[in-house]
Amino acid sequence: VKRRRRSGVSGIVDAPLETKSQQKARLDRIPSLVPDRLQTYDASADNVGRFLRLLGQRINRHLAVSMTACVHCGMCAESCHYFLARPDDPTMTPVYKADQIRRIFKKHLDWTGRVVPWWVHARAPQDDEDLNRLKNIVFGACSACRRCTLNCPMGVDTALLVRFTRGLLTELGIVPEGVFNVSRDQWETGNQMAVTEEDFLETLQWMKDELQAELATSEVDIPVDKVGCTILYTINPREVKFDPRSIANAAKVFFVAGEKWTLPKWGWDQTNFGLFSGDDNLGAYVARNVYEAAERLRAVRIVISECGHGYRSTRWEGYNWADYEQKIPTESVVVTLKRYLQEGRIKVDPSRNTVPVTFHDSCNIARSGDLVEEPRWVLQRVVQDFREMHPNRRENFCCTGGGGLLSMAEYRPLRLEVAKIKAEQLKATGAKLVCTMCHNCIDGLTDVIKHYNLDMRVVQVLDLVSNALVIPEILSGTEKRPRQEAAEMNGPPLDSREKHATKVGG
Amino acid sequence: MSKLLRVLENEVQIAALLFMAVVYAFRLVWIFKFKPLRERTSPAGSPTAGISYSMLNVAMPWAMESTRKKPGFYAQFVIFHLGVAAAIAATFIIPYAPGLFKVKAVGRLFQVIIGAACLVGVLRFVRRLTNPVLRLISTADDYLSLALMILFFAAGVLAVPNNSKTAEWTLILFFGLTAFFLIYVPFSKICHYLYYPFTRYFLGRTLGHRGALPPGRKSESPCPPGIREGGKPQ
Numbered sequence: 001v002k003r004r005r006r007s008g009v010s011g012i013v014d015a016p017l018e019t020k021s022q023q024k025a026r027l028d029r030i031p032s033l034v035p036d037r038l039q040t041y042d043a044s045a046d047n048v049g050r051f052l053r054l055l056g057q058r059i060n061r062h063l064a065v066s067m068t069a070c071v072h073c074g075m076c077a078e079s080c081h082y083f084l085a086r087p088d089d090p091t092m093t094p095v096y097k098a099d100q101i102r103r104i105f106k107k108h109l110d111w112t113g114r115v116v117p118w119w120v121h122a123r124a125p126q127d128d129e130d131l132n133r134l135k136n137i138v139f140g141a142c143s144a145c146r147r148c149t150l151n152c153p154m155g156v157d158t159a160l161l162v163r164f165t166r167g168l169l170t171e172l173g174i175v176p177e178g179v180f181n182v183s184r185d186q187w188e189t190g191n192q193m194a195v196t197e198e199d200f201l202e203t204l205q206w207m208k209d210e211l212q213a214e215l216a217t218s219e220v221d222i223p224v225d226k227v228g229c230t231i232l233y234t235i236n237p238r239e240v241k242f243d244p245r246s247i248a249n250a251a252k253v254f255f256v257a258g259e260k261w262t263l264p265k266w267g268w269d270q271t272n273f274g275l276f277s278g279d280d281n282l283g284a285y286v287a288r289n290v291y292e293a294a295e296r297l298r299a300v301r302i303v304i305s306e307c308g309h310g311y312r313s314t315r316w317e318g319y320n321w322a323d324y325e326q327k328i329p330t331e332s333v334v335v336t337l338k339r340y341l342q343e344g345r346i347k348v349d350p351s352r353n354t355v356p357v358t359f360h361d362s363c364n365i366a367r368s369g370d371l372v373e374e375p376r377w378v379l380q381r382v383v384q385d386f387r388e389m390h391p392n393r394r395e396n397f398c399c400t401g402g403g404g405l406l407s408m409a410e411y412r413p414l415r416l417e418v419a420k421i422k423a424e425q426l427k428a429t430g431a432k433l434v435c436t437m438c439h440n441c442i443d444g445l446t447d448v449i450k451h452y453n454l455d456m457r458v459v460q461v462l463d464l465v466s467n468a469l470v471i472p473e474i475l476s477g478t479e480k481r482p483r484q485e486a487a488e489m490n491g492p493p494l495d496s497r498e499k500h501a502t503k504v505g506g
Numbered sequence: 507m508s509k510l511l512r513v514l515e516n517e518v519q520i521a522a523l524l525f526m527a528v529v530y531a532f533r534l535v536w537i538f539k540f541k542p543l544r545e546r547t548s549p550a551g552s553p554t555a556g557i558s559y560s561m562l563n564v565a566m567p568w569a570m571e572s573t574r575k576k577p578g579f580y581a582q583f584v585i586f587h588l589g590v591a592a593a594i595a596a597t598f599i600i601p602y603a604p605g606l607f608k609v610k611a612v613g614r615l616f617q618v619i620i621g622a623a624c625l626v627g628v629l630r631f632v633r634r635l636t637n638p639v640l641r642l643i644s645t646a647d648d649y650l651s652l653a654l655m656i657l658f659f660a661a662g663v664l665a666v667p668n669n670s671k672t673a674e675w676t677l678i679l680f681f682g683l684t685a686f687f688l689i690y691v692p693f694s695k696i697c698h699y700l701y702y703p704f705t706r707y708f709l710g711r712t713l714g715h716r717g718a719l720p721p722g723r724k725s726e727s728p729c730p731p732g733i734r735e736g737g738k739p740q
Contacts, residue, residue: 061540062708069701074640075572090642112693121645151572155705319546326547370550370717
């Protein structure tokens with residue numbers, strides 16, 4: 001796909017389609033390159049024709065009415081952090097971005113658009129360059145945070161339209177390289193960071209050794225593939241690669257709570273790049289791995305570690321993608337923590353977390369999920385100085401790394417430019433720690449903090465709970481105070497996180 | 507009353523109304539041809555509560571940041587749509603219950619509402635022409651629909667006195683526009699009211715099922731003793 005000239009003011013990144021990774025995958029003949037799995041770009045194919053056919057085949061009722069119902073009132077504009085950061089650029093509004101797929105729908109499927117296309121701006125893509133431009137809009141200028149959806153008077157679900165369009169383009173291989181690479185890894189290895197089984201088990205052993213030393217007991221364990229446990233704990237590959245202490249923190253809490261739990265050897269990755277790429281097949285494959293692991297190990301409950309898109313994918317979308325009737329309760333670890341605190345299974349001492357903390361709501365959890373008060377309930381018990389950020393809960397702004405944007409290097413400058421909205425929001429809290437229950441948000445926020453020189457660091461709920469956790473004497477011989485300062489709480493040093501930030505889709 | 511006006515008020519309106527109903531019926535069939543989604547997850551909230559909240563969203567300006575921060579724009583929306591309702595009502599009152607507009611206060615009330623809506627329509631037209639965001643996305647249909655609404659409201663203000671002896675042209679204009687609208691609306695953006703229940707239903711059902719709507723669901727337990735809201739010790 002060649003570059004085409006741009007007209008007018010537009011923040012839409014004019015990134016060409018890079019296919020080196022796709023070519024390499026074809027040369028390597030990787031097993032996932034089969035129909036209904038990983039797709040690559042074929043310049044000689046009738047991609048526009050395929051795009052239109054797929055559009056007709058895949059669209060559902062919810063999407064169809066979102067395509068037709070927009071009245072072009074423009075009320076969504078100021079809900080979008082892209083437009084707020086670039087108020088003079090009308091191409092940054094959700095309605096403009098959604099119109100780019102809407103006009104294709106109108107030309108292809110709607111009456112008026114088919115008969116008098118010029119009357120309603122209906123237009124089908126002419127060539128692969130048009131499809132590439134669409135790629136740059138739906139992947140590069142929208143984090144699919146759903147803020148505009150909740151601010152649309154008509155209830156038009158623009159984020160859903162964006163994901164749908166991403167899915168059609170993914171089917172043609174017209175995707176950013178980062179999206180292709182992560183999807184490939186998840187298809188090939190069952191986890192999005194291509195963590196091998198050996199690495200996985202070694203990391204768990206390492207964390208187990210650390211934990212046993214810290215608690216001075218050999219009873220603490222990180223079990224794998226244990227049958228008949230109450231909890232099947234699923235994690236983000238980022239935890240194995242860059243933040244293994246979050247696994248240790250969970251293990252410590254489970255140990256103190258006397259929980260019967262296990263990680264599965266296969267099906268442990270609760271993240272799901274299918275949510276970002278719009279590929280329902282990938283979404284179904286990854287989610288099914290988790291559900292089948294829970295059934296295989298006869299777990300009573302699936303618990304998802306702190307991850308925004310992982311929670312949304314595993315708790316909500318995955319069952320539908322996989323056409324898999326939910327049989328096992330599925331919850332976030334924050335809900336588990338809340339239950340432990342309510343039942344008195346763990347005790348915490350908030351005086352161990354004295355630094356001012358604010359909370360960042362992950363879009364996928366707050367707007368597309370159900371957890372808004374639960375993390376606050378827990379935080380209010382484990383920290384001394386909790387400060388709300390404004391706006392918050394379902395009106396919070398995206399960390400700017402959502403929608404898989406952290407994996408798409410070509411859109412990074414725009415992402416960081418529009419992150420000024422988030423930076424201002426963070427700064428206004430005066431907090432020194434920003435807590436979030438999402439690994440993707442950790443990297444997104446860390447980028448924002450670094451880029452805008454904010455005096456803050458990012459932690460997760462489990463970090464703060466673990467720090468405040470009171471270890472009963474009966475478990476360790478003497479009451480332990482695990483880790484003293486919040487400075488230690490954030491897993492590996494920030495530098496190491498930033499180094500890997502572009503790889504992560506948490 | 508001339509024969510033209512009588513036919514326009516009655517037969518033409520009924521024919522146009524039937525045409526609209528038939529097109530809407532086809533439109534509904536078209537919507538239902540798209541495949542529905544099946545929910546496989548166990549609920550965390552109530553789809554019914556979500557749907558109700560979502561449907562009533564239009565009457566809750568505090569519910570969305572976009573309307574909360576722009577009360578003036580919301581007021582315009584209310585006035586504009588009250589004007590639409592009043593003008594449509596007038597198309598039935600004039601031929602079938604003309605006595606109602608003989609009560610001066612009723613006629614004046616309708617004129618004020620429709621007139622205010624006309625003014626809002628003009629403001630919206632100016633906004634559409636001058637706001638770069640709206641200019642970029644606006645289609646010929648957007649402009650024509652709004653222009654026609656302004657004209658329809660203006661004709662409505664003049665037609666409400668229902669004076670066929672001295673100002674019959676106002677009634678002819680009003681009913682002529684009404685007939686045109688009934689035929690044009692199903693193909694224009696004005697038929698958004700047909701889609702509103704669908705978009706709102708799907709959004710409300712999805713997010714209601716997940717417990718995301720209605721918002722403000724509180725955690726079951728209050729703050730523990732010794733900690734006040736905000737987390738600071740008492």
